[in-house]
Amino acid sequence: MSNLLLFNKPFNVLCQFTDEPEFKDQRQTLADYINQPGFYAAGRLDRDSEGLLLLTDDGKLQQQIANPKTKQPKTYLVQVEGEISKQAIAQLQKGVELKDGLTRPAKARRVNEPKWLWERNPPVRERKNIPTSWLELTITEGKNRQVRRMTAAMGYPTLRLIRTQIGKWKLGNLAVGEFTLLDNQSI
Known part of the structure; x- marks a missing residue:
């Protein structure tokens, strides 16, 4: 059982x-x-x-x-520093070149900050002059710190990372x- x-x-x-x-x-x-x-x-x-x-x-x-x-898809909500571009999202969807190789294509789309999201303790450090964006990102592999490295490679460091789904x-x-x-x- x-x-x-x-x-x-x-x-x-x-x-x-x-x-x-x-x-x-x-x-x-x-x-x-x-x-x-x-x-x-x-x-x-x-x-x-x-x-x-x-x-x-x-x-x-x-x-x-x-x-x-088994390539279980894992879906994340990702808050990144900066206004993420359509080009960066398209690159995430194609695959991102990291030091340990090209990532598999991801499902990526820009989303609004979820209304249901809890406050983080401690809060993410806010910088008044730098906007942030939210993404929903689904990957099918699990390289070490992969999502953070993918967004950083696109020029958008991850500020907050929340996994919302694994497989079903x-x-x-x-x-x-x-x-x-x-x-x-x-x-």
């Missing part, structure tokens, strides 16, 4: 249940939010990123979700720091 846990990971939380000994009690981990023995993250989400993280108690399901060969699983209206547990019938 497989179980899947959908967690809305807050900013500045590590995607692991324990931290390195030298940081003991200095940084938040999954253990600060989830008390479900036997669950492990199916994939990662950087400490400075927010949103949907999947955890499971089934090794096969974990491998199926996290394995890059969506963040929905799950509040920041909360999780919901799905059983085998719901997976």
Whole structure:
């Protein structure tokens, strides 16, 4: 029997249940939010990123979700510095050349800042003279810090990154720091 846990990971939380000994009690981990023995993250989400993280108690399901060969699409809301151009969006859709190679084509579109979005703690540093833009970006690979590197390569550094969907699983209206547990019938 497989179980899947959908967690809305807050900013500045590590995607692991324990931290390195030298940081003991200095940084938040999954253990600060989830008390479900036997669950492990199916994939990662950087400490400075927010949103949907999947955890499971089934090794096969974990491998199926996290394995890059399955090409699970991952959708993100991305706040970038500057007014993003149509050309930059078109390049994201074609693929972006990074130091470790060309990314696969992404689905990318400019969106308005979502009305449902929670406040980040701490807030993103605002600079009065520099506008920001929001994108919805869907990728099918998981290079290290890929979304941040893609937007930076286009000249638009990422200020805030929120994962909203992995495959068929969506963040929905799950509040920041909360999780919901799905059983085998719901997976």
